[in-house]
Amino acid sequence: MAEGTEQEDKTEEPTQRRLDQAVERGEVATSTEINTFAILGAFTLALLIAGPGIARTLLTDMRGFLTNAHAVPDDAHAMAGIAGRSLWIWLQALAVPAGLVAAAGLAAGLLQHPLVFTTETLGPKFERISPMAGVKRIFGIEALFQFGKGLAKLTVVGVVVATVLWRDRDRLEVFARLDPAACLPAILGISLKLLGGVLAIHLTITMADALYQRYRWRQRLRMSKEEMKREMKESDGNPEVKGRMKQIRMQRVKKRMMAAVPTATVIVTNPTHYAVALRYEPGMGAPVCVAKGVDSLALRIREMARAHDVPVLENPPLARALHATVEIDAEVPAEHYRAVAEVIGFVMRLRRRAA
Structure with missing residues (x-):
């Protein structure tokens, strides 16, 4: 009850100084949906560009292994060598897509906020072990929003996947009777259609979640009137702030003079x-x-x-x-x-x- 009353008292928008301090503490507006969308988009792009080549490489390796299965030695040392070579072929084939996905995830994080190095988040906090705080996190507004968002994503993505697969249901029945080499291009095409549909839906979800997280972040940093007064006093006594204000005044005076x-x-x-x-x-x-x-x-x-x-x-x-x-x-x-x-x-x- 006290926490709710305290939050109601915070009716003022956060100042730039308060926002900067929150970023320095590592408290930033982060949307996991942006990272998910970037990784999914990078995976789709990698599949579109490198998918046929990867499929041919893996198919050739698997076909050679199965064709010469009778010649495979049965001792442990030889089997280890074959497994190592196969693993190296798979790693080479998947290196570019994996690197592209990792770079997309890192870029999505940097796009939302710059790198912040702080030890404050590592310090012990009572609310992390408080049972009441845990209950509020589970049944609070944020938890309900995340639950609703996850349910909506699951429903929409399920509808998209079901629609795409239903249109290609006749082709899926034929795959069981075809040679694997003939199935791969069709499977790749269906996969790209699935990923394209999921990306189109996920884009809307990502934009909505990013705006919501930004709104919630500013709401958490809202200030009471007393906090505003205290920060004004601290800012007035800060030499850097005074110097900056003086510089702004001089710039305004120069602009007015030239006019x-x-x-x-x-x-x-x-x-x-x-x-x-x-x-x-x-x-x-x-x-x-x-x-x-x-x-x-x-x-x-x-x-x-x-x-x-x-x-x-x-x-x-x-x-x-x-x-x-x-x-x-x-x-x-x-x-x-x-x-x-x-x-x-x-x-x-x-x-x-x-x-």
């Missing part, structure tokens, strides 16, 4: 190290700084200004002074009114002449 450069009246430069963009319109109390920067940022401001026909004037003392004293979206200080008025007046006269 405001085309609206500037004039760009005052050093000419290479500093650039300050000023905007003035009739009726304003004083010019406003809409952008400023040094070195590479100053170069970007000058390039943006030239691209939008904003005048760029060189005045090193004024550029350095404005960069040091005026903030973005702030008016020019009174001590720089005279110098800024001369620059803006010069730009205004140029505009009148051009007009």
